């Protein structure tokens with residue numbers, strides 16, 4: 531069979547199921563107001579939540595790093611690519627999170643497929659939530675450990691799994707998202723972390739969407755849930771709130787050393803480029819200095835949530851800046867998405883396999899820099915598109 535006929539058959543099947551995806555073309559910088567497919571729109575579909583990707587200090591830091599160090603690290607960290615600025619970024623991230631150490635990865639996806647196999651292997655057990663991010667799922671598969679899944683946020687089921695394995699004396703790793711990226715709910719970490727600890731399990735929280743946005747000082751979902759000091763491993767991204775690109779794993783010094791020595795996605799991959807590192811450092815500094823961004827993001831999300839609720843539009847179970855409006859049908863979801871775009875709002879329709887079959891939805895993500903009038907406009911538009 532040729533590549534073309536294989537591709538054609540598989541793409542036809544996706545088209546028939548209503549899950550064929552196409553990329554939109556973005557012009558200009560990522561910001562609250564931008565150009566998508568040639569149209570000026572309000573962006574409610576991104577992860578640049580604090581609007582730092584195009585902040586002058588962040589942009590200038592990246593440009594200065596490119597001038598000083600060039601555009602590539604030129605190799606992996608363990609060969610020639612370990613720059614002073616990588617180490618500086620990692621110290622600053624560890625300081626910010628209150629951990630002993632941190633290690634940068636090229637993406638959050640690569641961090642998960644690196645850290646999970648580093649902490650669990652053949653003969654061990656990984657326990658994870660049914661709605662875990664795809665990169666957690668793939669990290670679990672790559673680990674070759676046994677993987678058990680509990681229904682979303684069901685701590686009784688988690689405890690049952692922990693109890694069942696207690697007598698086997700295997701190493702157990704519990705992996706969850708801090709904030710569920712397609713639903714916007716926060717993992718029940720206040721109960722989950724002590725529960726896992728009681729049964730002697732290690733805990734890894736992927737806080738891709740909580741880093742910089744949640745908790746009194748923006749340290750994320752563990753801080754919000756009051757267990758900031760108890761999570762063994764925190765994974766965060768640099769490409770969302772931190773306006774750059776890349777990711778990190780934070781925890782103890784032995785954890786960092788283990789990852790440097792065993793995480794294949796760290797070892798066998800080029801180090802983050804200097805402009806990305808410098809941008810992340812600058813964004814971290816702005817984020818720490820300007821708590822108003824986090825506060826405004828939360829207020830904007832609350833305004834959107836209560837505005838939609840007043841029009842009878844549910845966004846459950848969201849408690850954060852990620853708001854799902856579940857439509858159900860794939861085609862109907864994409865039609866609403868197009869109607870919004872025509873009227874100047876970009877909120878992406880999300881279908882299987884990003885979410886379970888039959889739960890296609892609009893995923894609406896406000897930013898810290900949206901104005902109240904813009905939030906109200908989105909509420910009005912959505913009510914008209916969904917209710918008429």
Ligand SMILES: Cc1ncc(COP(=O)(O)O)c(C=O)c1O
Pocket residue numbers: 636637638639640642663665707711736738739767768769776777
């Ligand atoms: C929960 C979660 N983990 C990991 C990732 C992957 O991060 P990255 O985009 O840096 O690969 C994402 C990104 O969408 C995510 O939502």
